[in-house]
Amino acid sequence: MSAAPHSALAHAAYHDLLRSLRDEGLRDLRGTPSLVTRNGRGYWYDSFRVGADVRKRYIGEDSPDLAARMERARADRAPADQRRRDRSRLVRLLRAEGFLGLDPTTGSLMAALAGAGVFRLGGTVVGTHAFRLYEGELNLRLGLDQVAQTDDLDIASFERLSLALEDAAAPPVQQVLADFDFDPAPSIEPGRAWRWRQTAGNALVEFLTPAFDQEGLRDLPALGVQAQALRHLNYLIAEPIHAAIPYRSGVLVQIPRPERFAIHKLIVADRRRDQDRLKSAKDRAQAALLIETLARDRPDDLAEAHEDALSRGPRWRDRIAASLARMPDTAAILAAV
Template identity: 40%
Template sequence: MALQRLPLAIHTNVAELLDQLRAAGVAEFGGGASFLRRERKGRFYWYVRTRQVEGQRPERYLGPETQELLETIQQAQSAKGAADGRRMLVRALRAAGLHAPDDRTGRILSALAQAGAFRLRAAVVGTVAFQTYGAALGFVLPSQAVRTGDLDIAQDYGVSVAIDDGLDRSFLDVLRAADPAFTPVPKLDPGKSAAYRTPDGYAVDVLTTSRNAGDEETSRLEALKTDATPLRFMDFLLRDTVEAAVLHGDGVLVRVPAPARYAVHKLIVSRKRGQANPKRRKDVEQAQALIEALSLDDPFALREAYAEARDRGEVWRKLLDQAVTLLPADTRAALEG
């Protein structure tokens, strides 16, 4: 497939939007917030202590110390409200051909972001994540590969257990802030649910990493206050997630899988779906688009992710070998080096 490269000015606007969203996200804690640096096992982590509420000053986790986070904190300490400017950037990026979610998905992502889900290292996975990669990589991605009617949210089980922070209310209550019609879909295990639906069929599924071959039907994600369905291969997808801007409203800052990992993961899961499943073809289309974009600008990340997946065992290699036969010869060559 022929990918259209975005003008440099548009790609620059994407970077500017991301910078503004990061600063705005931290600034939302308010002028009375203070930032705290803590050491744990030789690494430094940052927290924000918000303004006093009912005699307490809650602390919120921001993430491991990076130069980017330090710059974001510095910007946030002096940032003013710039929502109108971000809204203009979002409109310009959408007009340039970058993909945006439907309004309901945008509202749900905004509610999750405001509640802190992505700060807590939850990630958008699936087609809604794919929609963000055009902006990140500087290409207009094929429109047939971005259509979806659901939303998948995932969090690494180990992260959820280890992180000393969580949502202020249940995951379901956060969803209902965006659409009151959401109801939990019950699992066989009484009282548990890892999926939420509206009467017209819109679905939000919560996923997590598989810990062993004998996983229960659900795992509890304490940080997100919901159950989740454990899936194999999810640990590969969720390693080293990245920030992305969703083009809704004045922008929504989310986390998504690294594009190279997403591409390789899609090749793997395409072989796990049934022959009649329409998502099988879309998996390959998304993988092909990302492979072709990454081969031009970041071939090393692409080949590193592919090599890592192949090194994970015979089952992984077999699934990848089957999937790559469906790719055009030049795309396959870019992947295999």
């Protein structure tokens, strides 16, 4: 499975859209940005007063990139309506250039979740919806056969980060889901749900979090939901990146780094090889495409992610090796990186 690149114009338009969306979130500060340090890491907050109370809204983790974006946002005086129209123009250009879009229901749901702060507060889109968004990050012209549409939306977040942020989605995620006619699906723990099913249709939203001991349900306080803890997920969602969804005037989300997504797919493919062969085959196909692309364009990133996974123990190495045994061409590419 391979993919041709988009045009240079589409590639530039995508990154213009992404940059505008990232900066937009820094324009509506109500107070003064303040830096809070926890466990040796810095986190920026918008601190403002509401009556006698001081409120804090999470902005992002401290980095030179965030500092530059805050400065750029302060310097840009373009009206909000003009910025939105400019982004809508970029979205139209991307669609005309063949970028994949979202159906209105999924696009509206993603926009509502982003508006509530889900992705600002650490939520990371994983699964097929994340794979689709590598189209812009890696400049790949993906076909419908390569990204068979799924009604499932998987969002992952670190439990510890959710606890540390001391901020919460607004409106609450459960309210956003209810507005789109999602109800909690029954789970093995009464009164707790990590899956939400739309009452009309097959759409499903699942919340996930890394398991550092036993798998089970965990609370994500920042999102106000429970999540299913899964092994290997900590590797996947470490150091996520931003991605732009070409819907309306653009929607900003987080996705895993593509090199981590590719290696993680090798692990997942082996985990569910016996239970769901079709999904296992799709996992291997997505990994193959990303590894081929990354080996050509970002070999150092791919090599580092592969070595990181191999260093995590024999069970990791065994699962990766089992998948690669069924993918000789991909195995050869990885060995040559």
